[in-house]
Amino acid sequence: MSAPNSLRCLARPSTSNAVSASLSLSFSGLRIGAAAPFSTTSARDSSIAKKSVNREPAAPYRAGKKLKIGKFKKNKVVERGKAPLPGERKAYRKKIVLTNDNALPVKWVQEMGPNHLQDVNNVGKVVSLPDAVQDQLRISEAFQPSQSWKMFRKPSTLIREETVQMVSKMEKAVGNKKTARLVLAGDKLTGKSLLLLQAQAHAYLNGWIVIHVPDAQELTTACTEYAPIPDTNPVQYMQQNYVLKLLQSIKKANEKVLSKIFTVSSHPELPQNIPVNSPLLALINAAKEAEGAWSVFHALWQELTAQNANRPPILFTLDGLAHIMRISDYRSPAFELIHSHDLSFVRTFVEALQGKTNFPNGGAVIAATSRSNAPRAPSMELAISQRIAEQEKNPEVPKSDPYFKGYDERVESSLKTVEVLKVKGVSRPEARSVMEYWAASGLLRATVDEHQVTEKWVLSGGGVLGEMERAALLTMRI
Amino acid sequence: MPPRLNILSSALRGAISVRPAAAAARPLQSAAAVVLARRGLADSTTTTTASDHDAASASPQEEQNQIAISQLEMVAYGLNPFDRKVEGHKFGLPELPLPSNMHKNYRYDDIVAQVTRLLMKDGKLGQAQRDMAMILNYLRTSPVPKLNPSRPLVFGHPPAQDLPLDPVAYMRVAIDSVAPLVTIKGFKGLAGGGRSLDVPFPLDARKRRRTAVGWILDAVGKKKSKGSGRSMFPHRVAEEIVAVVEGRSTVWDKRAQVHKQGTAARANLNNFQIRDLIQ
Numbered sequence: 206m207s208a209p210n211s212l213r214c215l216a217r218p219s220t221s222n223a224v225s226a227s228l229s230l231s232f233s234g235l236r237i238g239a240a241a242p243f244s245t246t247s248a249r250d251s252s253i254a255k256k257s258v259n260r261e262p263a264a265p266y267r268a269g270k271k272l273k274i275g276k277f278k279k280n281k282v283v284e285r286g287k288a289p290l291p292g293e294r295k296a297y298r299k300k301i302v303l304t305n306d307n308a309l310p311v312k313w314v315q316e317m318g319p320n321h322l323q324d325v326n327n328v329g330k331v332v333s334l335p336d337a338v339q340d341q342l343r344i345s346e347a348f349q350p351s352q353s354w355k356m357f358r359k360p361s362t363l364i365r366e367e368t369v370q371m372v373s374k375m376e377k378a379v380g381n382k383k384t385a386r387l388v389l390a391g392d393k394l395t396g397k398s399l400l401l402l403q404a405q406a407h408a409y410l411n412g413w414i415v416i417h418v419p420d421a422q423e424l425t426t427a428c429t430e431y432a433p434i435p436d437t438n439p440v441q442y443m444q445q446n447y448v449l450k451l452l453q454s455i456k457k458a459n460e461k462v463l464s465k466i467f468t469v470s471s472h473p474e475l476p477q478n479i480p481v482n483s484p485l486l487a488l489i490n491a492a493k494e495a496e497g498a499w500s501v502f503h504a505l506w507q508e509l510t511a512q513n514a515n516r517p518p519i520l521f522t523l524d525g526l527a528h529i530m531r532i533s534d535y536r537s538p539a540f541e542l543i544h545s546h547d548l549s550f551v552r553t554f555v556e557a558l559q560g561k562t563n564f565p566n567g568g569a570v571i572a573a574t575s576r577s578n579a580p581r582a583p584s585m586e587l588a589i590s591q592r593i594a595e596q597e598k599n600p601e602v603p604k605s606d607p608y609f610k611g612y613d614e615r616v617e618s619s620l621k622t623v624e625v626l627k628v629k630g631v632s633r634p635e636a637r638s639v640m641e642y643w644a645a646s647g648l649l650r651a652t653v654d655e656h657q658v659t660e661k662w663v664l665s666g667g668g669v670l671g672e673m674e675r676a677a678l679l680t681m682r683i
Numbered sequence: 684m685p686p687r688l689n690i691l692s693s694a695l696r697g698a699i700s701v702r703p704a705a706a707a708a709r710p711l712q713s714a715a716a717v718v719l720a721r722r723g724l725a726d727s728t729t730t731t732t733a734s735d736h737d738a739a740s741a742s743p744q745e746e747q748n749q750i751a752i753s754q755l756e757m758v759a760y761g762l763n764p765f766d767r768k769v770e771g772h773k774f775g776l777p778e779l780p781l782p783s784n785m786h787k788n789y790r791y792d793d794i795v796a797q798v799t800r801l802l803m804k805d806g807k808l809g810q811a812q813r814d815m816a817m818i819l820n821y822l823r824t825s826p827v828p829k830l831n832p833s834r835p836l837v838f839g840h841p842p843a844q845d846l847p848l849d850p851v852a853y854m855r856v857a858i859d860s861v862a863p864l865v866t867i868k869g870f871k872g873l874a875g876g877g878r879s880l881d882v883p884f885p886l887d888a889r890k891r892r893r894t895a896v897g898w899i900l901d902a903v904g905k906k907k908s909k910g911s912g913r914s915m916f917p918h919r920v921a922e923e924i925v926a927v928v929e930g931r932s933t934v935w936d937k938r939a940q941v942h943k944q945g946t947a948a949r950a951n952l953n954n955f956q957i958r959d960l961i962q
Binding site for chain 2: 286289293294295296297298302305306307308309355356647648650678679680681682683
């Protein structure tokens with residue numbers, strides 16, 4: 206084999222010395238690889254045919270019966286298809302269905318009227334929600350996917366003793382142009398959120414303005430944007446994205462009422478000029494995007510609470526009270542945790558609950574505790590138990606544990622004067638009535654007699670409605 | 684342990700006893716029990732009442748007389764004092780015959796119980812039961828199935844519009860309709876030349892259902908969830924059940940294939956070795 210480089214050529218062999226290489230190649234007349242002489246790099250020229258390599262199979266298999274060991278198994282190729290879009294799966298999970306065409310319509314169920322929920326004679330009756338109210342409640346997110354609306358022909362609720370108590374307290378306060386301040390507390394699945402829904406339904410039917418916070422955890426678990434409000438001391442924070450969403454739902458749900466009431470003052474801080482005596486709907490419409498939403502909400506709140514103005518009663522409700530009765534997950538610029546009450550929207554609610562805000566024509570502020578998703582809020586729990594003891598005129602009011610450091614002064618003061626409505630299991634006549642409704646809908650396939658009612662009532666821990674549903678409707682024994 | 688929950692007893696707990704015989708029988712406590720009750724032991728469930736003390740002080744002769752008198756009173760009222768329903772039971776006797784689902788092991792419908800256990804994974808029966816409840820609920824809320832005449836359902840099934848409100852029947856119809864009648868067993872070497880001889884064998888009802896549920900679950904495994912969360916598996920199973928009833932499911936093909944094989948292999952039942960085996 207001839208040497209790749211001319212032996213006579215004394216030029217230093219290198220890749221850059223292309224002339225000598227090409228010369229030597231031309232002289233020798235041989236074509237030897239594209240790589241430069243003395244170079245260890247592999248050929249890059251694609252024109253040179255690569256050697257075809259005949260590979261033997263790597264592992265010699267045994268002929269005949271094949272012995273398959275784990276690592277030789279073929280990986281299954283599973284066709285997965287198109288992946289769902291972001292949020293699509295959650296939307297399916299959170300979908301709210303309010304009707305079941307299979308369920309039988311119950312003829313004897315009346316439609317809820319404006320005075321139904323405050324009448325003691327209606328305790329134990331099942332009433333259905335009018336279509337308009339259904340839409341309003343859907344907009345304010347009062348229905349929850351975990352509730353069993355999807356099983357019945359038409360959304361209906363049981364008027365229970367607590368409903369009448371709550372609604373008559375609301376009405377009494379409005380009659381005196383005052384604010385009913387209530388906290389709904391009770392065991393898991395007793396129907397606290399449903400009482401909130403009933404309060405809202407009553408308010409919508411009576412032409413109140415309703416503001417509902419469906420889940421307080423969205424406000425304090427640092428999942429929505431926040432920013433400090435300038436010129437506040439101590440610094441407060443606004444959550445404009447959340448407030449914008451809320452404003453839109455307030456607008457949609459209360460459209461009729463808001464178009465009939467008018468502003469009493471001009472709001473120069475707003476991006477849009479809203480002249481005095483324009484409908485509140487126009488004021489809310491000023492919030493087009495998240496930027497500036499807080500100032501619109503602030504202006505709306507000032508208008509709603511403007512004294513001596515003609516305003517309908519106002520219902521402000523919140524579900525999941527424990528979330529706003531603790532230190533939030535947000536951080537200040539100094540990386541210190543922010544107290545929930547320093548978030549200005551939360552503060553608005555807390556001040557209303559505390560009794561610092563006066564609604565011109567009265568109203569109600571109702572907060573429901575949650576037992577399924579609630580952080581521990583020792584001060585709130587203590588305050589609620591103290592209020593209950595005071596209301597029952599129990600001489601032994603629970604005291605704070607002197608060896609426990611986790612109490613929160615601000616929380617305690619915010620719940621000092623509220624009224625606590627204890628939500629318990631339903632009574633047997635109420636249980637019977639709701640079970641008759643289930644049976645009439647064709648979902649409870651049993652005769653509703655004393656024995657059946659007692660069985661379900663006992664199984665549900667004394668008429669806890671959610672547990673009764675579990676025992677009677679969501680069971681394998683249908 | 685099953686919950687020992689006598690509902691009737693709790694219902695009757697507050698009721699006033701109208702049976703004089705039972706009331707009269709109460710003083711028949713042993714003297715030792717009364718003494719224990721008097722000592723007020725913490726674990727004693729007997730409550731001491733004034734009547735207990737009176738009874739203890741009465742002589743046995745008087746007690747006997749009292750019982751006899753009360754029995755005579757009952758005869759006077761036209762009751763049998765020795766009737767088992769009246770005498771000797773604090774909360775009365777249950778009505779016989781007991782319903783078949785009153786036994787703790789047989790409290791659910793047979794098909795529900797069987798399918799629940801087939802759904803079970805890692806021995807988590809509670810989870811399987813929750814899944815089953817969700818399946819039945821899905822069936823209750825799904826629209827009336829549109830039956831496919833080329834896929835006839837099991838004979839005597841309820842009309843389609845009745846199915847959703849009776850989800851157990853819905854599931855039973857689906858499973859029984861695709862359950863195969865036979866299984867093919869292979870007998871090695873009987874066909875000659877080392878080949879196995881396929882022989883069809885009939886299945887009993889439980890095994891038929893088991894096979895059908897196995898096929899349904901295979902089809903479910905290949906399906907994709909629409910959403911997320913714990914209701915997804917039961918929803919997919921329920922969707923497949925609906926698909927079976929509507930004749931869209933691939934399970935029907937599996938059943939047809941097995942039946943075809945069975946028909947083809949039925950001649951093998953005449954094989955002398957097989958005949959010996961069967962007889």
